[in-house]
Amino acid sequence: MASSLFPAEYLDARARYRAFMEEHVYPHEGAIGREDDAALALVDDLRGRARAARLWAPHVPPEAGGTGLGFLYYACLNEEIGRSTYAQLVFGCQAPDAGNAEILHLLGTDEQKERFLRPLVAGEVRSFFSMTEPEVSGSDPTLLRTRAVRDGDEWVIDGHKWFSSGAEGAGFAVVFAVSDPDAKPHRRGTMILVPVDTPGVEVVRPVPVLGHRGRGWSTHCEVTYTGVRVPVENTLGGEGDAFAIAQKRLGPGRIHHVMRWLGQMQRAFELMCRYANEREAFGGPLAEKQTVQNWIADSAAEIQACRLLTMDAAQKIDEGSEARVEVSLLKFYAARILCDVIDRAIQVHGARGLTDETPLAAMALQARGARIYDGPDEVHRMVVARRILRTFREGDGWAFS
Template sequence: MDFSVPEPFQATLNEIRAFLDERVIPVEASFRGADDFAPVEAAMREVRAEARARGLWLPQMAKRHGGMGLSLLEHGLVSEILGRSPIGNYALNCQAPDAGNMEVLAEYASRAQRERFLDPLLAGEIRSCFAMTEPGRAGSNPVWLETKATRDGDEFVIDGHKWFTSGADGAAFAIVMAVTEPEGAPHKRASMFVVPTDTPGYSLVRNISVMGDPGSGWASHAEVRFEGCRVPASSMLGLPGAGFLIAQARLGPGRIHHCMRWIGICERAFDMMCERAATRELSPGKMLGEKQTIQNWIAESRAEIDSARLAVLHAAWRIDAVGQREARVEVSAIKFHVAKVLRNVLERAIQTHGALGITDDTVLSFFYRHERGAQIYDGPDEVHKSVVARELLKRHGLDVRRRPAPGAAK
């Protein structure tokens, strides 16, 4: 099996890495912990314009949409590089939730919706948010929603309460999942709508502080409400009841992007750990890296990162080759495996830095606060483990979901 990257694309990866090191990382300190995104946005405007001029724009989108036209596997390799900085994805306009929203709009939006919402999003002129999770319902069960969209003539009236609405701070519109078919099958009850954030009845209640970080801009997680929020019937994306289907199409490939971004974080944390071990004196002439525990952490981290990368690239290859559904075991497996590797590497890097590691003088504490959620969002690890186990047991003749409950009539 050939693990080499074709030379033309390797040149692109090298260019992106150099761009990140020279133009993006010098700006990131102003972003960490900022509760106002406007200065960061202003500082990044020139950087983003340069990325677009150099053809490093929208790696997740097809060329017909002004993107780089990469395969999922290629985009995964780009995501790893961008993950090394908290604002790496934003520099190339492939940050969540905008990247996923772009893909949804490109696939399901009408021409009018694409012109009004997708085109300026692709150009980086506006940002968006994604409203699915609700405080009163388990996020691990996306078919169980309280938010409703009720038909009233040529309009829908949306009423509901959402939180962890990613990117709501400063967003021009939201993609909202709401129940329109209450009598339908569980996976066919909800629909998706595009809702401009200046629509009466929409309100951003607050940015949710995550481990002490208030968040801002696309990196915010907000609580929002829809109270008698009226939108035209033409605001619906796709067909009635197709909300869950669209959400799954959005989340599956997104997990490849997330996992490779996490590996990029691991690589930066790993480099910082090695640098600290090689240069920190414990006493005159005695270096931290001479301690066997530190050596063990370095060796274990290297092995875990490399194994995680291969697993993600294999999953991406599987999706490209056979489709998302047939690759669901691989996708769920990397979700919980890479999240655990990320946690392990960050823990070791912080511990190696000692007290410095928990300060905001390095990027490690930012990564630790924001990426602890890797084991929760896009489906908690426990749910993905169940998916993997069920599918593997089914291949051996045990269908867990079809077994009768204890005491049930047979």
């Protein structure tokens, strides 16, 4: 991405994040990755440094307690933040808290913002988004079974969720529950804010993913709700708005993921190129082998395509567009490129790439999930194709812009 596409203010901010990462994040990645008590204490210390450096919460604007200036600004920063899987935690912009903060800022009442948003953005509590259920397909929210029934001035919630990321140790959940099973499919659900200490909420277990259990913020939990009572005032948005709110949350959440993947891709690419120049085999450096050259050329083209797609979608969202086609297209394309670039970098490193001598193995472990969470690739391809084909049926055709 040519730097001229970013205002000088954005580039200056990105340089400050880069300097902070080099001084405080990269040297501590191994320690943070152990996720023990010492790691959590280290993260707290680094968070304090990030706040002092005015680098905290770049995903939300100052009126919500952050330092953000919009999606394009955040995309620009994430070419640095995204390079480390731990940096988002250090800067207070980790998933799922970032997405939850955005919908609370957009849709929360004044009381909800004071009770839930303010401490969330301040880093005083964590949250989770409780939508996916083990009994039904996670890619089709119209099938969800968790129920919320009105009883006077309270909701009574019963249900079973999993992949509620970050639920272990979190302060509250944003729960997608069916409040009117007889309504049209996309009007059946309501979003409800549920404090975790409410009787009937049980975080059953962290579900290990690819052999990784995680701790606290990095867990993916099974959660049950049994006769959970919360005030109707905890409704986020209006009754029946859950599907629309999920789209408002997951759309930006998807592009947030891709922003971070840009940093991952670029870091893997740099490691691949440096190692190809340094490592010799069969009479010369790996950089002279045609297969390696092809990998490097393909990766450069694909990363640049992802960057341009990301910045285009971010700018459209800043301008008020839903950009649903752009985000879906970007999500499935970037997820594949992320996996491909990291895989090529590992292959160039050989057995070293499978070890903790480089960040590549940890990056690969997380990258594979990119093709599934927030909607599998196949669903996003379907969304893109259906919307494009509809424009042709309506006589206008699809305009690339």
